[in-house]
Every structure is written in structure tokens, then in C-alpha cells.
Amino acid sequence: MKRLLDRAWRLGGASLLVLTLATVAAPKPAYAFFDSAAIVGAISTLQGAMNSVITTAQKVLNSTLGLINGSLGDGFTQLSNYMKAQVGAQEQIADANNMVQAELARDVRAAQQRDNHATNRQDCLNLEGGQAAVVAARNGAAVATALDSGKDKRTQAGKGTPSWEGAGQGAQANNNRHFTLYCSDAEADAGVCSLASADQQNADQDATSLLTPPAYQDQASIDRANDYVTTLIQPVAPAALRGSALTSVDGQSALPGRRAYNAAISLAHHVGDDIIGWHANTVTLSAAQKAEAVREGYTNTSVGSESEATELEINRKYSGTDWQADLQAMPSDKSVLVQIALLDAQRNWIAWQQFKLDQTRALMEANRLATSAEQRLRAVSPLPVPTTTLP
Numbered sequence: 001m002k003r004l005l006d007r008a009w010r011l012g013g014a015s016l017l018v019l020t021l022a023t024v025a026a027p028k029p030a031y032a033f034f035d036s037a038a039i040v041g042a043i044s045t046l047q048g049a050m051n052s053v054i055t056t057a058q059k060v061l062n063s064t065l066g067l068i069n070g071s072l073g074d075g076f077t078q079l080s081n082y083m084k085a086q087v088g089a090q091e092q093i094a095d096a097n098n099m100v101q102a103e104l105a106r107d108v109r110a111a112q113q114r115d116n117h118a119t120n121r122q123d124c125l126n127l128e129g130g131q132a133a134v135v136a137a138r139n140g141a142a143v144a145t146a147l148d149s150g151k152d153k154r155t156q157a158g159k160g161t162p163s164w165e166g167a168g169q170g171a172q173a174n175n176n177r178h179f180t181l182y183c184s185d186a187e188a189d190a191g192v193c194s195l196a197s198a199d200q201q202n203a204d205q206d207a208t209s210l211l212t213p214p215a216y217q218d219q220a221s222i223d224r225a226n227d228y229v230t231t232l233i234q235p236v237a238p239a240a241l242r243g244s245a246l247t248s249v250d251g252q253s254a255l256p257g258r259r260a261y262n263a264a265i266s267l268a269h270h271v272g273d274d275i276i277g278w279h280a281n282t283v284t285l286s287a288a289q290k291a292e293a294v295r296e297g298y299t300n301t302s303v304g305s306e307s308e309a310t311e312l313e314i315n316r317k318y319s320g321t322d323w324q325a326d327l328q329a330m331p332s333d334k335s336v337l338v339q340i341a342l343l344d345a346q347r348n349w350i351a352w353q354q355f356k357l358d359q360t361r362a363l364m365e366a367n368r369l370a371t372s373a374e375q376r377l378r379a380v381s382p383l384p385v386p387t388t389t390l391p
Contacts, residue, residue, distance in 0.1 A: 120335045122326045126342045128286035129313040133349070136306035139282030147226065147273040148266070155265045157240030170236040177227065178204055200224075204231045210272070214298070215281045215305035222280065229272035234265050264367050271360055278307040285309060292316040313346065 157163035162173035182204045183193035195201070200220075203209045204227035216222045241258060245251045285293065285304040289312040293301040296315065304312070317323045330336055 120326065120330060120338065122323060123338060123342070125286070125288040125323075126313075126339075129289055129309070129316075130342075130346065130349070132283050132286050132289060132304070133306060133309045133313060136283035136304065136309045137353070140277030140280050140306040141274075142277075143280045143282065144270070144273040144277030147276060148270055151230070151234075151269045151273070152262075152266050155234060155237050155269070156262050157237050161237070163237040164240050164242075167236060167239040170239070174230075174235050181223070181227070204228050210275060210279075213279055214308040214311065215300075215303065216276075216279055217281055217300050217303075222276070225276050225279065229269065229276065233268045233272060237265075264371070267360070267363055267367060271364070274357075274360070279305045281305055283309060285312065288316060288322070289313060291322075292320055295320070310350065317343070 154161045154163070157170075161170075163170035179187065179193035181196060182200055182202055183196045184202050185195065187193050188195035196203075203224045206228065209221075209224040209228040213221055213225075216225060238258070238261070241251050241254060246255075281303040283304055283306070285301060285308070289304065289309060290301045292312045292315055293304075293308075296312075327336065327339060330339075
């Protein structure tokens with residue numbers, strides 16, 4: 001019986017029920033030592049206890065699961081709220097960052113626009129220096145033109161010039177000019193003139209009179225340069241062909257050669273007068289150029305020449321600390337590019353002046369070639385003049 005109960009316990013309620021029914025339905029054996037009702041009661045009691053335990057366990061389990069579900073639900077809800085808040089916070093952070101980046105980009109762009117449209121200090125100084133050089137060039141060209149006009153008349157031995165009266169008069173006029181302004185020791189000892197000051201003695205023969213001064217500061221400096229050019233190119237003009245010397249056959253034959261001579265001398269004088277125009281004090285220097293002149297030790301910076309203005313403008317950019325400091329402090333690429341463009345414009349201007357000088361040199365070479373060809377032609381023996389017979 002005990003084994004049956006154990007087996008019923010292991011098989012569970014259904015098996016127990018079948019066993020109970022089978023037991024109840026089976027006929028009682030004659031050798032039964034106990035009453036089956038007691039067994040059924042015990043099994044029922046046991047089943048009730050088991051059901052009570054299971055019910056209690058189920059209640060506890062259901063309660064625990066309910067508490068767990070409630071706690072998990074609250075936790076998931078809280079986590080969901082945290083996630084929502086985190087997403088919102090991230091959105092706010094992203095929005096704030098985007099706004100900061102947009103404002104930064106706007107400020108950077110505004111600074112770039114400001115730098116690109118702001119005029120640099122050196123831009124104004126470069127413009128002033130360029131204007132000074134251009135004005136000096138115009139005024140220097142006017143000086144050269146005036147000198148050319150006077151010398152051309154002298155070369156052609158026009159009326160009122162020394163050689164109008166003859167070559168002797170022209171030579172004496174040149175000597176008188178020299179004795180008055182440039183008398184040397186030997187000439188003073190000979191008693192032909194009074195000794196000139198140290199800077200004036202033979203100055204009409206010194207190339208420094210023409211080329212050394214960056215700007216001729218007074219009339220005496222201009223006279224020395226002009227007299228040097230005259231001594232170098234044409235100290236005395238040939239006598240004029242006039243009167244019977246002009247109307248004679250020999251005079252008429254000499255006229256083409258004299259005109260060629262006059263043209264060549266005019267070209268030579270033009271080159272010298274152009275150099276004088278470059279050094280003539282024809283313009284007021286800019287403030288930056290004056291400052292550079294002081295740094296270089298110039299004693300007179302009130303006025304300048306085309307040569308001086310150009311040289312000072314180049315020197316202040318090559319060795320001047322102001323231009324270098326401004327160049328280093330320029331805020332944008334545009335400022336530096338503007339400086340490069342201005343330097344290129346200055347180089348173009350200097351190249352243009354060089355081009356004009358090269359044209360003059362080419363003309364001089366052409367004259368030299370023509371003179372050489374003419375000299376070769378004259379080596380041929382004179383030919384008889386052909387005679388023609390009218391039909």
C-alpha cells in the first residue's frame with residue numbers, strides 16, 4: 001500500500017485519481033487487513049495539502065511577478081524617460097553647436113570681407129610713390145625737350161648762336177664759358193681766368209657732374225651737368241652755311257652732309273638731355289620717400305627727381321623696415337597679392353623707360369651703320385657726270 005501511495009505521489013493527481021477510482025471500483029479481497037476509506041481519506045487530505053501549498057506558492061509567485069513586472073515597468077519607463085531626455089539634450093547640444101559654428105563661420109567670413117575691402121597703408125604709400133615718379137618723369141621730359149630745342153639751334157649754327165659768326169666764334173664762346181665757371185689751376189696760373197672753387201674746377205669735363213647727383217638741387221648743378229654733355233658731344237658747332245657759302249655749288253653740295261651731321265648730333269644731345277631730365281629736381285617727394293631719403297643720408301629731401309623718386313621707392317621696399325613690417329602684418333592673401341601686383345606695375349614702368357632708351361640706342365646704332373656705309377662709299381673714285389641728249 002505504501003508503494004502504491006508513493007507511486008501515486010510520483011505520477012501526480014491524474015494517476016492518483018485513476019488509482020483511487022480503480023481502488024474504489026475494485027472488489028475487496030477477502031484478505032484485506034485495512035479499510036480502503038481510510039486510504040482514500042488520507043490521499044484526499046494529502047491532495048488538499050498539496051493544493052494548498054501549490055496555491056500558496058502560486059499566490060506568492062504571482063505577487064512576486066507582479067512586483068517584478070511593476071518594478072520593471074517603472075524601470076523601463078524611467079529608462080525610456082532618460083533616453084527621451086538624453087535625445088532631447090543631444091538635440092539641444094547639436095543645435096547649440098550648429099549655431100556656434102554658424103556664427104563662427106559668419107564672423108570669419110565677415111572678417112575676410114573686411115580685410116578684402118580694407119585699404120592697406122602700403123597701398124596708399126605705393127600710390128603716392130608711383131605718382132611722384134610719374135610726375136617727375138613728365139617734368140623731366142619737359143626739361144629734356146627744352147634743352148634739346150636750345151642745343152639743336154646751336155648745332156645748326158642758327159642766328160644768335162656763337163657759330164653763326166663762324167667756328168672761331170664758337171670756340172671762343174666755349175672757352176669763355178669754361179673760364180668763367182670751371183677755371184683750373186693751370187689756366188689760373190696762365191692768367192687766362194680766375195681759379196674756380198674746388199667743386200667747380202673742370203666740372204664741365206667730369207662725368208660725376210651728370211651722373212652722380214640723384215637730383216640737381218640748384219641751378220649750378222644743372223649747369224654743370226649740361227656743360228658736361230656739351231663738352232662730351234659737341235663743344236663747338238661748325239660754322240653756319242650762309243650767304244655765298246650757301247648759294248655756291250660747293251655749299252649746295254655740302255648741305256646734305258651738314259643736315260646729316262645736325263641730325264646725328266641732335267640724337268646724341270637727346271640722350272644726354274634725357275639723363276639730365278631724369279636727375280632734374282622736378283617733383284616733391286612723398287612722405288615715405290622723404291623718410292627713406294633721411295635713412296639713406298640725403299641732406300636735401302624737399303624736392304627730388306625722376307631718378308631719385310624711383311630709386312627711393314625701390315630702396316624702401318628692399319631695405320625699409322616699415323614696408324617689411326606692414327607686409328608681415330597684412331591680414332589676408334589679398335593684401336600681399338596687391339603688393340605683388342604693385343611691384344609688378346613698378347617693374348613694368350621701369351621696363352617702359354628702358355624700352356624708350358633702347359629705341360634711342362637702336363637709332364644711334366642705325367646712324368653708326370649709315371655713317372660706316374657712307375664712308376665706304378666715299379672710298380670709290382669719283383665718276384664722270386653722265387650727259388644726256390634730248391631726243
